[in-house]
Amino acid sequence: MKAIVYSQNGLPISDENALYDLDVAKPQPGDRDLLVKINAIAVNPVDTKVRAGAPTDTPRILGWDAVGVVEAVGEAVTLFQPGDKVYYAGDITRPGSYAEYGLVDERIAAHRPQSLNDADAAALPLTALTAWELLFDRLEIEADDDSALLIVGAGGGVGSMLTQLASKLTRLTVIGTASRAETADWVRSLGADHVIDHQRPLGEQLAALGISNVRYVASLTHTDSYYPQLIDVLAPQGKLALIDDPETLDAVPLKRKAISLHWELMFTRSLFHTADMQRQHDILQQVSALIDDGTLQTTAGEHHGTINAANLRKAHALIESGRARGKIVLSGF
Numbered sequence: 001m002k003a004i005v006y007s008q009n010g011l012p013i014s015d016e017n018a019l020y021d022l023d024v025a026k027p028q029p030g031d032r033d034l035l036v037k038i039n040a041i042a043v044n045p046v047d048t049k050v051r052a053g054a055p056t057d058t059p060r061i062l063g064w065d066a067v068g069v070v071e072a073v074g075e076a077v078t079l080f081q082p083g084d085k086v087y088y089a090g091d092i093t094r095p096g097s098y099a100e101y102g103l104v105d106e107r108i109a110a111h112r113p114q115s116l117n118d119a120d121a122a123a124l125p126l127t128a129l130t131a132w133e134l135l136f137d138r139l140e141i142e143a144d145d146d147s148a149l150l151i152v153g154a155g156g157g158v159g160s161m162l163t164q165l166a167s168k169l170t171r172l173t174v175i176g177t178a179s180r181a182e183t184a185d186w187v188r189s190l191g192a193d194h195v196i197d198h199q200r201p202l203g204e205q206l207a208a209l210g211i212s213n214v215r216y217v218a219s220l221t222h223t224d225s226y227y228p229q230l231i232d233v234l235a236p237q238g239k240l241a242l243i244d245d246p247e248t249l250d251a252v253p254l255k256r257k258a259i260s261l262h263w264e265l266m267f268t269r270s271l272f273h274t275a276d277m278q279r280q281h282d283i284l285q286q287v288s289a290l291i292d293d294g295t296l297q298t299t300a301g302e303h304h305g306t307i308n309a310a311n312l313r314k315a316h317a318l319i320e321s322g323r324a325r326g327k328i329v330l331s332g333f
Helices: 047-051 117-124 125-138 159-168 181-189 202-208 223-233 279-292 309-321
Strands: 002-006 022-024 035-045 064-071 085-088 102-103 108-112 148-152 173-177 194-196 214-219 234-242 260-263 299-301 326-330
Touching: 035 117, 035 309, 047 309, 064 102, 064 117, 064 125, 085 279, 108 279, 117 299, 117 326, 125 159, 125 260, 125 279, 148 159, 148 223, 159 173, 159 181, 181 194, 194 202, 202 223, 214 223, 223 234, 260 326, 309 326
Parallel strands: 148 173, 148 214, 173 194, 214 234, 234 260, 299 326
Antiparallel strands: 002 022, 035 064, 035 102, 035 326, 064 085, 085 108
16 A cells, blocks of 8 residues: 655755655454544644654555545454544544554544545544543633633644634633734634734733733743743633643642643553543543534545655645644545
8 A cells, every 4th residue: 555654854935855655555444443444634733743853664554534435444443433424533643544554443533524534524523532531631621611721832733623623612712822913813713702813911911901911821822931921911820731842841830820731642541541531532532513403513624645755744834834724634545
């Protein structure tokens, strides 16, 4: 089968060897696996981080967002059958979705939204899972909570889903951050009550809105840059959740306000085969229903053509530039 791989980490994305096309053996499903013929994928920042920083002894297939059709199932599979149209974000320990076929454990896959095409559906799984888990599993926010949530980086992939979930499924006052006018408009269109500029002091802008502090902060990017400001704007006994990778994070400044710290990593459940691993199937099933009834919308931003190394290098370059809005999707081979 066709696949797009890397063999040497750390190469600049302009180098043709950073990602290249390769024919590899078609995988065979294990007991709880689905063998999926992949029709569309999305590219995430984690793809670029792994390519840049993770050495590999053999050519490695990246990619953790996929939409496709189940071709075969393992002997213990109960949730799906051949012919089902599915989407998933995968498992970081297994070969990824930059390939014609992929394997995924049934407990972390779901039936894709019926109202979307393959590419628009591919934009959803990883960011929807991350946003859902952050909001409801880590911060444990209830639907009737009418506190304030500040989302730093609301225009990115995760931010675009988190803004929708918070505004549509809870009573939270949602404040997103964005530095460009077009991104601010995008965040408002997703349901944010207010948008402020993360390049300007956050506290002053919140005060101008009549908001003295917020109970929750979701820091999705550059947490180390904003950390002192986030502590300042959080209410006593507030909650700070993050997904990015600061080199260090000193928790001591959180003590005076008794602020709790919450990490979200979408891969944790599959990485450790947790007892509640199938919750990701359940979340994605709910997201499909919310897409199909019009509550949520896809966050697909740009379609970069067919799935090949040249187009994926362009997609990685755009993500590394920090100027991607929404999700980058590709479809077909």
